[in-house]
Amino acid sequence: MVEFGGWSMPVSYPGGILDEHHATRTSVGVFDVCHMGEFHFSGPRAGETLRRLVTNDVLRLHDGRALYTVACRPAGGIVDDLIVYRLAADHYVTVVNGATTDKDLAWFVDNAGGACDIRDASAETGLIAFQGPAAERALQTLTRTPLAGLTSFSLTVDAVVAGLRVWIARTGYTGEDGFELFCDASDAPALWDRLLEAAATVAGKPVGLGARDTLRLEARLPLYGSDLDDDTTPLEAGLGWVVKMDGDDFIGRDALRAQAAAGVTRKLSGFVMTARGVARHGYQIYDAAGEAAGQVTSGGPAPTLEKNIGMGYVPPRLAVAGSKLSIDCRGKRVDAEVVAGPFYKRSKKEKP
Amino acid sequence: MSALYPDDLYYTKDHEWARVEDRDGQKVATIGVTRFAVEQLGDVTQVDLPKEGESVKAADVFGSVESVKAVSDLFAPVTGKIVKVNSPLADSPEYVNEDPYDEGWMIQVALSNTKELDALLDAAAYQTFLAEQGE
Numbered sequence: 192m193v194e195f196g197g198w199s200m201p202v203s204y205p206g207g208i209l210d211e212h213h214a215t216r217t218s219v220g221v222f223d224v225c226h227m228g229e230f231h232f233s234g235p236r237a238g239e240t241l242r243r244l245v246t247n248d249v250l251r252l253h254d255g256r257a258l259y260t261v262a263c264r265p266a267g268g269i270v271d272d273l274i275v276y277r278l279a280a281d282h283y284v285t286v287v288n289g290a291t292t293d294k295d296l297a298w299f300v301d302n303a304g305g306a307c308d309i310r311d312a313s314a315e316t317g318l319i320a321f322q323g324p325a326a327e328r329a330l331q332t333l334t335r336t337p338l339a340g341l342t343s344f345s346l347t348v349d350a351v352v353a354g355l356r357v358w359i360a361r362t363g364y365t366g367e368d369g370f371e372l373f374c375d376a377s378d379a380p381a382l383w384d385r386l387l388e389a390a391a392t393v394a395g396k397p398v399g400l401g402a403r404d405t406l407r408l409e410a411r412l413p414l415y416g417s418d419l420d421d422d423t424t425p426l427e428a429g430l431g432w433v434v435k436m437d438g439d440d441f442i443g444r445d446a447l448r449a450q451a452a453a454g455v456t457r458k459l460s461g462f463v464m465t466a467r468g469v470a471r472h473g474y475q476i477y478d479a480a481g482e483a484a485g486q487v488t489s490g491g492p493a494p495t496l497e498k499n500i501g502m503g504y505v506p507p508r509l510a511v512a513g514s515k516l517s518i519d520c521r522g523k524r525v526d527a528e529v530v531a532g533p534f535y536k537r538s539k540k541e542k543p
Numbered sequence: 544m545s546a547l548y549p550d551d552l553y554y555t556k557d558h559e560w561a562r563v564e565d566r567d568g569q570k571v572a573t574i575g576v577t578r579f580a581v582e583q584l585g586d587v588t589q590v591d592l593p594k595e596g597e598s599v600k601a602a603d604v605f606g607s608v609e610s611v612k613a614v615s616d617l618f619a620p621v622t623g624k625i626v627k628v629n630s631p632l633a634d635s636p637e638y639v640n641e642d643p644y645d646e647g648w649m650i651q652v653a654l655s656n657t658k659e660l661d662a663l664l665d666a667a668a669y670q671t672f673l674a675e676q677g678e
Contacts, residue, residue, distance in 0.1 A: 202585070202612060203585060207585055207586050207640075208612060209586040212611075401611060401612045404612075405611060468589075469589060469614060471613075471614060491611065491612075492609075492611055494611070499588075521607065
């Protein structure tokens with residue numbers, strides 16, 4: 192168990208990180224993510240308030256739909272990355288990182304100016320992710336809610352799973368198809384047990400923080416605190432697609448527009464180690480001529496690909512597929528090469 | 544199922560073990576990491592070791608182990624010249640997890656000072672040490 196943002200969480204369950212990683216890629220992984228923060232934004236001005244607080248256009252959401260976004264400071268630095276779910280025109284829920292919940296709440300409240308009610312429901316909300324190619328088949332055994340009709344980034348708030356009232360969202364952080372189930376915190380242990388039983392019927396497993404990290408890294412999903420922070424902008428992080436500059440104003444827009452016009456000076460890039468070595472957070476990146484080029488923000492083994500991979504910020508000239516890098520792995524320069532897109536992309540949906 | 548901490552080994556507080564044999568009057572220590580270290584590391588994905596003929600010094604770093612979650616240094620329990628390296632670990636680092644006291648050995652060192660062995664722990668003392676660490 193490790194301390195993680197004030198929570199005690201397992202790095203892995205007894206099977207180990209690799210086992211859990213492969214189970215999620217081939218069957219189902221069950222993730223206790225109760226540490227994530229949930230805020231309710233409610234009132235007639237909830238939508239317009241959130242639009243100003245995050246970079247993506249939440250006003251385009253319909254009821255039961257969700258989007259991924261970041262919230263930025265006026266200078267464009269990222270406060271956090273989050274998912275916004277619209278329950279109703281006057282009720283949105285955001286799911287934020289566990290370690291940043293307090294910071295995010297203070298920032299949202301300060302910047303909302305009382306225009307809508309913002310309630311921190313983190314303590315009373317349980318959240319369990321159920322991810323993998325067999326997730327739909329296994330979860331369907333516990334609920335009458337037709338899961339096939341629940342499309343990616345959709346949410347249903349009136350589901351019953353194993354006799355417990357839950358919200359089911361088709362979202363996740365693994366690069367697999369899957370679900371996130373919100374429940375009353377007091378129901379979380381029972382829901383966890385039933386989800387593990389359902390997972391076990393398809394050789395699924397509980398998954399700890401270790402494999403959560405290898406899974407998200409393979410899918411090239413950024414981790415706040417490693418790849419994103421208050422000093423990086425979404426444009427630098429390759430998250431320009433969640434920044435909707437046109438239309439309504441949002442905090443950070445002027446700075447991001449200026450950065451878009453001037454061009455970024457560094458870009459988050461994915462790389463594969465082409466020689467023997469493992470890159471880790473904080474290691475120095477060099478270009479082919481041996482000039483310092485940036486730092487690794489995430490790195491480690493990619494168990495599905497059987498390669499070592501990583502991400503880091505490098506100048507735009509190097510942030511193109513095929514660029515040769517070398518990384519200082521504890522005093523040894525190890526060759527790496529920039530690759531475009533996710534390291535791992537799941538194949539089409541499992542047939543029932 | 545082998546013992547968690549076999550009685551015939553020496554141990555260090557850095558969680559390495561040494562099995563000492565006499566070869567024609569020369570003491571040779573086979574060195575690896577303990578079951579406790581393996582449990583802490585999790586799945587090992589890469590083992591970086593020195594080459595045969597190089598020397599190691601007691602308490603100095605002689606290599607490193609990459610697991611899925613982190614990288615950890617390896618500390619030599621004894622001083623001496625490396626007479627053999629477990630080269631199959633390059634392709635099969637999982638031996639360290641599966642069999643840390645046998646297939647997962649790392650290097651063999653010809654001891655230059657057998658007195659260093661006196662400073663190492665026996666199995667009972669190592670387990671007492673682990674217990675004191677709250678493990």
